[in-house]
Amino acid sequence: MFQRRVTERSGLGNAGSESFEASANSLRDCGLFSDVVITNYRHEVDYTTEAWLDQLPTHSDHAALQPEHLDRLQRAIGAEMDQMGGHMLVRYDTRLVSAYRQ
Secondary structure, three states: OHHHHHHHHHOOOOOOHHHHHHHHHHHHHHOOEEEEEEEEEEEEEEEEHHHHHHHHHHOHHHHOOOHHHHHHHHHHHHHHHHHOOOEEEEEEEEEEEEEEEO
8 A cells, every 4th residue: 555655656665775785885895894794684564554553653754744744644544544454564674784894
């Protein structure tokens, strides 16, 4: 739902793997680090409508909204989620760039 309704217009979403590769390459190229590795950790959360709407204002792009715009956004998202059964599975990818300092 988020992908369909918001991401196309705003460019919101996950950073591409190229940004992590660029960070890893910077560490490799500076000569101060060895064994540079990118590790991906995945997990899923099944949010109810209420739980999703509770955490929605914590997203930085939503925290910047005027209260009336945030309220309208939350009502629209809540209605969509309720139409879809009242829950949404969200998959998270957390990437870690690690290295040993020489």
